[in-house]
Amino acid sequence: xxxxxxxxxxxxxxxxxxxxxxxxxxxxxxxxxxxxxxxxxxxxxxxxxxxxxxxxxxxxxxxxxxxx
Numbered sequence: 001x002x003x004x005x006x007x008x009x010x011x012x013x014x015x016x017x018x019x020x021x022x023x024x025x026x027x028x029x030x031x032x033x034x035x036x037x038x039x040x041x042x043x044x045x046x047x048x049x050x051x052x053x054x055x056x057x058x059x060x061x062x063x064x065x066x067x068x
Contacts, residue, residue: 003035005031005034005035006031006035006036008028008031009027009029009030009031009032009034010028010032011028012025012031013025013028013029014028016028
């Protein structure tokens, strides 16, 4: 998931536009969209991990309070 993938996609799209290659243009657009979706998925995983960590901390606090 590097920004390089998005740059390559933009380059393919531009070359496809200049050369009139609809296939290359479409490939570049698809590559950019794939990169964007991978970034969104990575962010969702990071967010889920933060929520899991918070839930674990709350569970620890709950266990400590049950003992008193």
